[in-house]
Amino acid sequence: MTNYDSSFAREVFENVDYGEEIKMCMQCGVCAASCPLSMQMDYSPRKIFLMIRAGKREEVLNSNAIMLCTSCYSCKVRCPRGIPVIDVMHGLANYAIRQGYVPRKYTATFGSEFWKQIYRLGRIDEKDLSRRYFFSDGFVQGIKNTLEMVDMGITMFLHRRMKPLPERPIKGIKGLRKMLDKAAQMGKGGASAS
Ligand code: SF4
Ligand code: SF4
Structure with missing residues (x-):
């Protein structure tokens, strides 16, 4: 059985711009399928959100995915839950840099x-x-x-x-x-x- 660690999720909810929006994610994968850069990303946006909830702090903040987003907005317009995926990705990139991580x-x-x-x-x-x-x-x-x-x-x-x-x-x-x-x-x- 997987032991989930919610401390990183709380950190994201409290410190990352739009971080709380992740709570609404139902893991449908539409954002991952819509993202033109998902093949280059080590983790898709959907997976990044799952990893945040699973407490994978180092993996998320070191991920190239959060730095690769080109703001094409495909994910934001298609997410059935209306989650501003792009804003969360940029929020995570900004937070990673502020925390001294330089993913790319x-x-x-x-x-x-x-x-x-x-x-x-x-x-x-x-x-x-x-x-x-x-x-x-x-x-x-x-x-x-x-x-x-x-x-x-x-x-x-x-x-x-x-x-x-x-x-x-x-x-x-x-x-x-x-x-x-x-x-x-x-x-x-x-x-x-x-
Ligand atoms: S499209 Fe929205 S609800 Fe579906 S996985 Fe992506 S963020 Fe979550
Ligand atoms: S806005 Fe960023 S994360 Fe969303 S589909 Fe475009 S490149 Fe991918």
């Missing part, structure tokens, strides 16, 4: 560098973003990553998708930063001045 290290690194650029420039400088991302694991790995992507870089330059000179901040960057600071204060944004 490279996604988190990319996201962090992306947000720093938005805060600094109000736009993305592909050259700088790629450099910071490629070299996040050290110089040698950075050279390997760069060589792997060199063809794409050349294509982007040729199609003017990447400019040779550094990008400048957009007009109104101060106003944008104020908005991002406010959003961060409200707990809804990930940007910071760092």
Whole structure:
């Protein structure tokens, strides 16, 4: 007989945005069948919800599934119980990061560098973003990553998708930063001045 541990479920209900919605899940599997990324996920949304109730804290917070969600909304519109599956998945990803879990290290690194650029420039400088991302694991790995992507870089330059000179901040960057600071204060944004 399985011994269920409800402590993680309580933690989720109390701390994760939309976490309490999981109580309504009847394990029908419609969300899993609707999710275009379920083949890439280690656990489907349905299984994630079951694991939360079974107390599988480490497995859930380390899962790639909660970081892979692309916000396509298929699960939310099809769930017969009206559970906002997408919001729960994002809530879990946010909670995992706040707890020091980084389920998809490279996604988190990319996201962090992306947000720093938005805060600094109000736009993305592909050259700088790629450099910071490629070299996040050290110089040698950075050279390997760069060589792997060199063809794409050349294509982007040729199609003017990447400019040779550094990008400048957009007009109104101060106003944008104020908005991002406010959003961060409200707990809804990930940007910071760092
Ligand atoms: S579709 Fe809704 S009720 Fe069905 S498994 Fe997914 S979350 Fe649960
Ligand atoms: S919103 Fe996320 S979890 Fe839901 S179906 Fe789309 S990718 Fe899957």
